[in-house]
Structures are given as C-alpha cells and as structure tokens.
Amino acid sequence: MEPAMRIASGDIVVTETLDAAGTNARGERVADRPNPMNGPIHVAGAEPGDALRVDILRIDPARGTGWTRSALSANVLDPEYARNLPPRDRAEWIIDREASTVRLEAPEAALKHLVLPYTPMIGCFGVAPAGGEAISTATSGRNGGNMDYRGFAVGCSVRFPVAVPGALFFVGDCHAAQGDGEISGTGIETCCEVEIRLTVEKRRTIGWPRGELDGRIFTVGNACPLDQALQHATTEMVVWLKSEYGLSEPDTAHLLGQTVRYDVGNVFNPAYTMICSLEKKWLPERPKTA
Amino acid sequence: MEPAMRIASGDIVVTETLDAAGTNARGERVADRPNPMNGPIHVAGAEPGDALRVDILRIDPARGTGWTRSALSANVLDPEYARNLPPRDRAEWIIDREASTVRLEAPEAALKHLVLPYTPMIGCFGVAPAGGEAISTATSGRNGGNMDYRGFAVGCSVRFPVAVPGALFFVGDCHAAQGDGEISGTGIETCCEVEIRLTVEKRRTIGWPRGELDGRIFTVGNACPLDQALQHATTEMVVWLKSEYGLSEPDTAHLLGQTVRYDVGNVFNPAYTMICSLEKKWLPERPKTA
Amino acid sequence: MEPAMRIASGDIVVTETLDAAGTNARGERVADRPNPMNGPIHVAGAEPGDALRVDILRIDPARGTGWTRSALSANVLDPEYARNLPPRDRAEWIIDREASTVRLEAPEAALKHLVLPYTPMIGCFGVAPAGGEAISTATSGRNGGNMDYRGFAVGCSVRFPVAVPGALFFVGDCHAAQGDGEISGTGIETCCEVEIRLTVEKRRTIGWPRGELDGRIFTVGNACPLDQALQHATTEMVVWLKSEYGLSEPDTAHLLGQTVRYDVGNVFNPAYTMICSLEKKWLPERPKTA
C-alpha cells in the first residue's frame, strides 16, 4: 500500500478520521471496510528495530453526532443470557462541543436523555505489521490496531514496534466516549480531528505497544482470551523493567505484585486488549535514556 | 461446621485474622489449611433468598511483618517465559503502623528498601455456599471466597447471597497491600484486626456478590478464564440494573457500554475474579428501597 | 459423610444408579441434588498416596427409558447464535435391551425415530477430594467427578488419587449414549446396573485420574477452559511417562508430539474434561510393576 503522506520524525499531523461505518464529518459514506483508517503515514528514518512514538495532542469533534448499538454483545454475558438480548439497533447521540458532552437521543428509553462527558479516544491506530501481513482493522496485534482502550486519549503517548521501513502509521475509529471493553460493540462512533506527533525512537526494540499516561507507564497485550492478552502485556512489562530499568525477576515480582494495575481495552473484537500499568514513582532511576 | 459465633443482624464484629500460612499475630503457626478463615459466624434471621451485607469499617495491622513470594506466577506470563522464573522464595516486609507503610527487606534486590503505602484489604471472605458444598478457601464462587480484590478495603460494602440459615460468614487472608491480580501469588500476607458490620437484607436475592465503593456500585464474577468471570459479573450487573433500577436491555447497553469499568481481582487462584462497576451518578432514582 | 458400604480391595460391587434428575429405575424421584451418587463406598486399606483402580465390568440398562434436552447448550455455539436456541425441553428415548438400541420419541422432529446403538457410560464417578472439600457432583477435579467422557464404558479401567482413608468412592449419572462434550447438557439420562471392581494400588501416587482403554493409556484433566483441562491432562501424562516408563522430557516430546490423541469429555459443566491418550504399543517396557 502506497503511503498517503510522508513526514519527518517529530512532525505533527492533523487528520480528520472517519467513523467506524466509513462515514465522514459531512455524513457521507466514503469508505466501506470496517474501521476505515487514515494513512498510511510514512515516517522518514523509521526502520525495523525502532519504535514509533505517538503523542496524542488533541481529539476534537468533527461532527455533532455519534452512534452506538443498543444491545450488549452476547460474548460479555453468560451464554444462555444471550437469549434475552434485543436487536442490535442503532442509537444516536448528540455531541455538544460547547458543553463538552454527549447526549443520548432515545425517546423510548428510560435513560432517553442520558448526558455523559465528551471523553474522546482513538479506537484504532498502529503501524504496519511484520512479515508482509495486511491484517483487518477489526483486530489487533503487536503492531497495535483496533484496541479500543479509553486511555488512548489526549495526553497519552504510545510507542509501536516498527516492522517495515517508514513504519506506515494509520489512525481512525475515534469514540466520543466509551466504557471499558467496548461491550456494546461500539463506543460513541464519530469523526474527529486528531492532532498527533510522530517521532522515531531509534534502536528501541519493543515487542508490544508501550506507553505513558497519567503518571504511569503501561504495556498492551492483544489476544484472545483475556488471560492471554494479560500474559502478553505482563511479559512485555517485565521485559521493559529488566532492559531499561535494570530490575531482576524478583524485583519485578516485588514491584508488580504489589502495585500493578490492569485495564481492559476491548473484549469485543477477535483479539481482546489488556493494559498492564505501573506508577512511575515506584520506578528506579533509568540507567539509560530512551 | 458449627458456628464459632452467633450474632444479630447489624452487629459489629472485631476479629483478628491469621495470615495465608496460618500464622497468627504472635508468629505462631496455629492452622494449616491454605487461607485459614475466622468463622463461621451465624447471623440470626439470615435465610436463603436474603443477602448478607458486610460493611468493612477497619483493617488494622495486627503484627509488624508481612511476607510475599519473590517470583511472578507462571500463568500471568507468556508460557515459554516461565523458563526464566526464579524460585518462589519468601520475602519479608516491615509494616510501619505509625507511617502507615510497608517496607521490603530484600538486601540483594535493586529495590531492597521499596516503601509502599499500607493499603489493607480482605483477601478472602463470604458465606457458606449452596448445596452443602464445602469448598476450599483457595478458590471462590457465587458465595465469595478467595477473590483478592484490592477494593475490598475500608469503606467498601459487599453483599453475599445467603444460601444456608444464618449465612455462616467467614473472613481471613488479609493483605497489607496488593496489586491487581495477585500476580506473584501473594499480597503482602499478614494478620489484621478487622472490624465489620454484618446486616441481613431480607428478600434481596442476588446471584453473585454485589457492593458499593467510592461512589460506584459493583458486581463480582468468579470463574476461569477471566472472560467467564467478566461474563458473570456483567450479567449480574445487567440483572441488578433491570430488577432494582428498572432499566431495559437497551438502557443497560447505553449506560454500561459507555461508562462501565472492569477491575481485575486475582488471576492466580483456580477461579479468577473480575469486578464490573458503574458510577452511582449515572443511575436513575431507584424505584424501591433496598 | 458416613460410608454407605465397606468393602475389601478387589471386591466387585453391583449397584443401581439413579438418573441425573434423581429418578430411580421405577420412575420414582428419590433424590433431589443434581447427579445424585451411589456411595460413598469405603475400600479397606486405601490411604492418601494410594490410587483406587476402578474396572468397569458391566453397565446394563435398569429401565426402559431415558431423556435428553432438546437444545444445544449456548456455551458450545457462537455467542450471538444463542438468540436462535429453542427451549430446553425434555425429549424421551426408548431403551431396547434386546436390540441394544436407544430410540428417540419426538413425533414432531424430522429425526423422530432416530435409533442409536446402546453405548452406555458412567457420567460421574470418583473419590472424596482432598482437604475436606465436599464438591458439587455437577463439577469435577483431581478426584474425578462429573466428567461425562464416553470412554468411561465397559472395559475401561481408571485410577483415582486417594485423598482420604478408605477412598470413599462414589458413582452415578449413567448415560445410555452420549456424544463428545455432552453438548446438549445431557447424555441419554437413565438408570443402570453397574458392576465394577475396586482395587487399592498401594503407594501409586497420581495427580489426576489415569486409565486404560482399547489398547491405550490415558490421563484426565478437569478445568475450564478446555485449554487448561488439556494442560492438566498432558502434564499428568508427561509425569506418568517419566516416573513409570523412565522417559526423559525429549523422549516424551518425540513420543507424544507425533502420536498423542485428545478426546473431549464434557464442555457443559463448570469444569470441562479433556483426555490425553497414547497407544500402549509405543511404550517402552515398564521398569517396575504397577
């Protein structure tokens, strides 16, 4: 796939994402694959073995509406309970830019005017995977993808493992708000204007996405079941603590065992997402810059 | 099993728990089963179909030391990574009641004097299970048990489904601190003086533990794998929202889909624990008292 | 629980089991727990660290009817597919002792007179578990229990790990026929006259049930998900090959890697069952008798 844009390391990109149905900010259906992405963006100098750092600077609403599905996904409920589920109808939400809220428009629901804060996040982003694969944007892996983690919000920085020259970054599927797990199969699906900075970190080899958010460092595992996603994320954290902070296996057991936190990304897509995080204040001083 | 104590609904109980190895506050080994419990406590008037509400009022250190294991559990790491794991040695921690801290005593570790806040929690509590079962306190189920959730802390209230007359409440296995998942197979294992209030809520039939904490309501699922624990917890939340708050299936999809949070209890015991929670501020006024 | 019968090692027992609903051969409801068992049978001389060998000699029909459920269990189907499932109605089957067949009586079904061979099996058997637990007969563990494996048929011999003096053997829940997985939540549930020989094998310490069937040795793992049941069964086989046949880790990889077979017991109960088996003809001569 030819790059849609070529930039230098450290450049800031502003792009307007489509929603998960391929609809743009004017309400026009302009793409038809699930979770259409913007990109790929070629970042000069990125080579396999490097990391691509993405700083999320801004996620502004690009239109005044979003949509969700009106039924929980069967796979997050006891199997027999799925017999009770309603149709997966589409519900509309109004995004109020002034008030920074989203408001449900569901006249027949008890919660018909539920108002939630606008808490935007990037549902799907990452880099080209290794081995020449072209994976569906419905799923995720070491290269990122459709992770649907509410922590991928303004102020978060994430690193992805570069697998091909130029990294070939993509981004899309923004949500105006979303609970853990994306358990109705959608966040509040909308179009956003996203501002991000893309920086190549040379020779920083990582196995899975790693990031920083709210005074914490975190790792991401994408797999099914959740247990395996948790294994990937925890192993990546152990490897990180060992290679960059010099912690031994017993040290990581002491530190992670008593302070680790896990967050759930999506449990809806083919690969689920688990985040493993640690407060920076417990970390020893880093022996080398990164 | 004969009740160790009989109380009235609403009574406050103060009890000193043993640590997970059966050692008491004086350092004497006084029990030899895993996670020895205090109890059972018979609460007058509790009948099947009721809930037993437990308010956690106080968890004070009953001795000045705790212990942990110095290796992560193999099951939270990528399977082949387990080849790298060190022995499951025991590490000691000093509990400082004045400073309200725990301090690692591991001379050869890089983190040899790691100091963490004293953030005590109850590892294992619940009521007698249904059907005459006598389940190991190493595991958990609808009746509670060894859930190892850091949220079972002071200020938390939890309801358990009463399955036998008198409920037969038990409590033990307190931790001076613990990360999510109990991923080294231990929290900081110690003895605590626990003060709790036990109240029978008549005809409040629940399927799994439910509780309140920090402005949130929550449900608990205990099963393996994590996905199934998440299914139990989510289904219990849906049933709760429907039966006590009058929310329809689409309403629960709107509310939970965009605001739910999941926390991980232990991923070490035979049954893993997942917590599903919701901020109270999003709830409609309750149609009936409870 | 007091033994219902006391026997010597090597004795043959003939017992008439109830069906899964607690109904006897005369159609009388005589017990009300799920999968009521016959027993416990105390076998003289059995001590923790021994194995109890059970030879299944005969499973004859004790009544002329059996029953099943008319819907597949939601947990063996794609989660959203459960929306399509019919009610879990009860269907009746006629057991023909002369012809050795079972015949469906479902007038409105396309398969209304489906006739299958009578291929009886024991759904639930085992010994008292360790640690004073009294586990529901709906589930299973190291001690056996509700495993629902079609291989537990005439000619099969199984060993269970003795955890309490006398072993306290129990048996019940026979099926006139059953596919893998017990995926409709039932086999053809009926009452049978079961003839078994119970023999204590001194100092033969095992971790999970082990047996022999049709020229193969096998091990059983009971857990959820299936992957974990497979892990338990495979590990027990490796331990067996090492301790009794002297095979090294590479030897077990060569032998099991290229010849192992897995069979699925139930995938319906709280713990699923996986069988790991190996043809005896590939085994080296055993260094010691057992």
Next chain:
Amino acid sequence: MEPAMRIASGDIVVTETLDAAGTNARGERVADRPNPMNGPIHVAGAEPGDALRVDILRIDPARGTGWTRSALSANVLDPEYARNLPPRDRAEWIIDREASTVRLEAPEAALKHLVLPYTPMIGCFGVAPAGGEAISTATSGRNGGNMDYRGFAVGCSVRFPVAVPGALFFVGDCHAAQGDGEISGTGIETCCEVEIRLTVEKRRTIGWPRGELDGRIFTVGNACPLDQALQHATTEMVVWLKSEYGLSEPDTAHLLGQTVRYDVGNVFNPAYTMICSLEKKWLPERPKTA
C-alpha cells in the same frame, strides 16, 4: 499477489511442498518465511459465495528425512511445569519409503530408534481470506491456513469459502506424521509431493472449512482458546445441518448431542483448531445435491 498457476475447476494439481523451514527436497533453503506455501493457484470460475473443494489424492515423501523439536510446547503444560522444559533442539527422522515408516535418530534418547508409520498430512492449506487481508501462514481462520489436523490426509476432501475471484488456493507444510495438537510445535516436518483435485462448487456459501473423511462429515473452527474454536466448528455444523439437511434446532440437539465427535487440530499456533464431526449414516437424505 500474482497467481503462480491458473487452472480450470476439476483439474488435478501435483506440487512439491517445502518444509516448514523453507527447505526443499534437495535440502536447499529456498524460502524464509514460516511455513512457505505453494501457490497461489487461480481456479477459473471461483467467485465469492462459492466453495472450493479440495480432494487430497496423494501425499508422497519427496525426501528421505524429516525433523521435529525435542521439547513439548510450554502452552500445553501446566504453567509452572514449563520450568522443567529442555531446549527446543532439533531432532532428525529417517523416512523409509519402502517400509512406509519414519524412524527417530536420537542416539541419546531412550526411544532412540522409535519407528512410527508414515501417516502424511497437509499442515497448511486454504484460500485467500476476505477483505484483502494477507495473513501469516503461521495462523488460520475461516479461509483455512495452518490447521495441522492429522485428518487432512489422503482420502479427505475439504471445502473452503471462496472470498476472492479465482479462490487463490495455497498449500504447504506437510508432515510425515503428527499427533493431535502439534504439541511439540512440529509434526515430522518434511517435503512431499502432493496430488490434489480442485473443484469449484458454485453458490455453496459456507462460513468455515467443511469436509468429509472416513464416512464422516466435519467442520473446522480456528480460534483461541480451544473453547472458541469448538464454538465456531459446532455452529458451522448446526448451520450445515439446517441448510442442507433440513434439521431443526431440536433435531440437531438430538443428533449432535448423542453422536458428535471432536478432534483437536493444533494447539500451538496463534489460532487453535477444533474439528466437529458426525457419521454420515445418521444423516437424513439430503434434500438437494451438493
């Protein structure tokens, strides 16, 4: 990817596969991706919505040696057991075409001259996936792929769902023998001369691979964990019985519940494989040809 060959529906193809390491029958390393495939083969007339039927006519050894790994995979053993695993060394096997056997050459092993029958199978085959994906041949999905099922042997016929014009069939990674699960991470990896017939079945829409083998029909599910693979395979079987044999949901519960068999493909790759099968003799006459 450009087709390597274009054929008509019904044509027979003879091709010599590389082994999993990319080595050919002369022992030359000629490809470097995992499980290099032969193909893609464009079959005239195949369109999305059709099925591509593959009849396996012959799998002859193309060289006199094969290789395996000498350690079981950590993920098929209890997590802590992985501490005991030996290195994943490579072991050599001699393929004797006259005797139709494979013989281990491991001088230091107790089983140093283990001789097994030559029972060849295709480890990896299928068609191009939907949606423009280019998935690694290390994994599998609706389109087939690296399934490592010992039933993919001479006499088996399999249908794959065509997702792109021409189907774009690929085949490779043959094993001279393999147990269930590919639990040492390899079968006996070698090069084979494979003879297959490829036939387009117009307008036969299927969701997952379906086939016939030894008097049975079967479906294939590829996913992780095994439970999900089992769900996919079972659902595909239910859909098949309904659409082609006219069976209602209760009929499928009666028939599958009491006669279904599950076989395990690999439990080593990112997606595990489960086969759901049924004896043809229990099927009602088919209302339409296929």
